[in-house]
Amino acid sequence: MKPVNIRLEPLGKTLSAPRGEPLQDLLFEHGVEFPCGGRGTCKGCRVRVLDGAAPVTALEERAFTPDELRSGWRLACMLAPAEDLVLEVAQWETAILTDGLPVEASGREGLGVAVDLGTTTLVAQLVDLSNGHVLGVRTALNPQAVHGGDVMSRVEAATSGGERDALTDLIRRGIGALAADLCGARPEVRDVVLVGNTVMHHLFCGYDVAPLAQAPFETTRGELAVFHPWELGWSLPESATVRFLPCLGGFVGSDILAGILATRLDQAAGLTGLIDLGTNGEIVFGDGHRMLCASTAAGPAFEGGRISMGMRASSGAISAVRLEGNRPVCHVIGDGAPRGICGSGLVDAAAAGLDLAIIASSGRLPDSWELAPPVVLTQADIRQLQLAKAAIAAGIRILLKRLGAELGDVQRVYLAGAFGNYVNAAGARRIGLFEFPLETVSPAGNTALSGARRALFDGPESAYGALRSRIEHVPLASDSDFEQTFVDSMVFPGG
Numbered sequence: 001m002k003p004v005n006i007r008l009e010p011l012g013k014t015l016s017a018p019r020g021e022p023l024q025d026l027l028f029e030h031g032v033e034f035p036c037g038g039r040g041t042c043k044g045c046r047v048r049v050l051d052g053a054a055p056v057t058a059l060e061e062r063a064f065t066p067d068e069l070r071s072g073w074r075l076a077c078m079l080a081p082a083e084d085l086v087l088e089v090a091q092w093e094t095a096i097l098t099d100g101l102p103v104e105a106s107g108r109e110g111l112g113v114a115v116d117l118g119t120t121t122l123v124a125q126l127v128d129l130s131n132g133h134v135l136g137v138r139t140a141l142n143p144q145a146v147h148g149g150d151v152m153s154r155v156e157a158a159t160s161g162g163e164r165d166a167l168t169d170l171i172r173r174g175i176g177a178l179a180a181d182l183c184g185a186r187p188e189v190r191d192v193v194l195v196g197n198t199v200m201h202h203l204f205c206g207y208d209v210a211p212l213a214q215a216p217f218e219t220t221r222g223e224l225a226v227f228h229p230w231e232l233g234w235s236l237p238e239s240a241t242v243r244f245l246p247c248l249g250g251f252v253g254s255d256i257l258a259g260i261l262a263t264r265l266d267q268a269a270g271l272t273g274l275i276d277l278g279t280n281g282e283i284v285f286g287d288g289h290r291m292l293c294a295s296t297a298a299g300p301a302f303e304g305g306r307i308s309m310g311m312r313a314s315s316g317a318i319s320a321v322r323l324e325g326n327r328p329v330c331h332v333i334g335d336g337a338p339r340g341i342c343g344s345g346l347v348d349a350a351a352a353g354l355d356l357a358i359i360a361s362s363g364r365l366p367d368s369w370e371l372a373p374p375v376v377l378t379q380a381d382i383r384q385l386q387l388a389k390a391a392i393a394a395g396i397r398i399l400l401k402r403l404g405a406e407l408g409d410v411q412r413v414y415l416a417g418a419f420g421n422y423v424n425a426a427g428a429r430r431i432g433l434f435e436f437p438l439e440t441v442s443p444a445g446n447t448a449l450s451g452a453r454r455a456l457f458d459g460p461e462s463a464y465g466a467l468r469s470r471i472e473h474v475p476l477a478s479d480s481d482f483e484q485t486f487v488d489s490m491v492f493p494g495g
């Protein structure tokens with residue numbers, strides 16, 4: 001019998017499975033956990049069927065509400081698909097980075113909602129506008145994942161696939177549900193601030209994303225967008241304002257504007273950087289007077305994507321590697337047996353491989369390297385890592401050159417995003433992801449979310465015009481030095 005295809009989102013992996021057979025073993029190999037061993041009693045293996053039919057079992061009827069079942073929630077331990085499925089793996093939610101630090105702000109009455117609209121995940125916080133305290137947080141996966149895991153597949157679905165309206169509808173409904181869950185029927189909600197990358201901004205707002213699909217990858221629709229809740233079909237008070245903060249350039253979204261607000265980079269006395277290490281790396285360098293920003297396509301290696309045994313940072317993932325003499329010692333999340341390697345582990349492993357001269361500075365890895373059975377690193381894995389780190393390193397170099405600055409001029413560098421928060425800075429420096437002295441580098445958490453929260457206190461009228469006029473977008477693809485700088489950055493630094 002022909003096997004079925006099972007696509008896992010947001011992992012972006014497609015697995016082939018025997019038709020009608022239980023999926024448990026296969027899903028376990030790819031990071032899905034089965035806390036009660038598949039007895040259908042814990043709900044810990046819940047996944048959402050985004051596409052395809054999965055009949056509901058009696059145990060699932062007990063585990064989920066009718067609404068949840070209608071939304072596609074199922075127990076992975078009960079799945080034995082007779083047709084192709086697209087599954088959203090809910091356990092990714094545990095990896096979503098939030099940030100509960102209070103904002104120091106002179107307040108106003110009421111409540112606000114700050115939303116980080118990520119390509120993979122959504123995070124919303126309910127904020128007391130009188131004192132900046134976070135009263136609640138909700139996270140979810142981006143429901144657009146059914147149309148692909150990365151921004152370019154969403155752009156393709158919206159343009160050639162004709163799914164733009166469907167994508168807009170999906171994300172508006174997804175965030176509306178998150179906000180309703182967070183706020184209930186509270187009448188004091190005054191203001192909602194959303195931030196996200198340019199594609200998420202355009203799809204949420206219902207704008208054409210075609211300009212983002214072709215060179216020069218610029219948009220004329222990067223302005224502050226303001227909505228009423230009823231326009232979006234949201235059950236928030238009618239008087240509330242919903243603002244999506246403005247983008248900064250082709251692929252530099254308001255998540256980076258929020259990062260600038262969160263880190264106070266716009267008020268920095270000395271040269272300061274903010275690097276968001278995602279699939280699309282976004283970089284800002286500047287000070288209180290002038291800032292340059294750019295985006296660079298790093299690919300999914302930092303998130304464990306396109307790595308032969310890559311996986312998310314969940315139990316079973318090698319997340320760190322250190323050397324004891326000549327022996328690599330791996331830290332496995334959950335302290336169990338290793339099942340794969342996540343981005344931070346990959347960076348550390350490459351750094352260790354360089355120190356042991358198993359990996360050459362050219363990136364050559366003659367034989368696959370067994371880190372901890374069954375996890376091996378291959379030549380192709382190292383090449384993926386080189387592409388990712390070269391994209392970031394080249395972006396940094398070009399921005400500093402444009403600013404007429406040297407490495408030694410940089411006083412502080414903030415690493416944003418989940419990977420930036422967890423990566424070992426020494427390992428990242430060893431592989432040449434960046435060259436700054438370690439004492440200047442600080443993890444900064446989810447700066448998009450903390451910046452959105454800060455923007456709640458800027459008031460609904462703020463369009464950030466003065467701030468945006470101090471930020472210049474540098475399209476790296478049109479920089480005559482970028483290609484050579486990228487090639488130069490592919491090599492690993494010598495030991």
Ligand code: FES
Pocket residue numbers: 033034035036037038039040041042043044045046075076077078
């Ligand atoms: S593993 Fe516990 S319900 Fe599926």
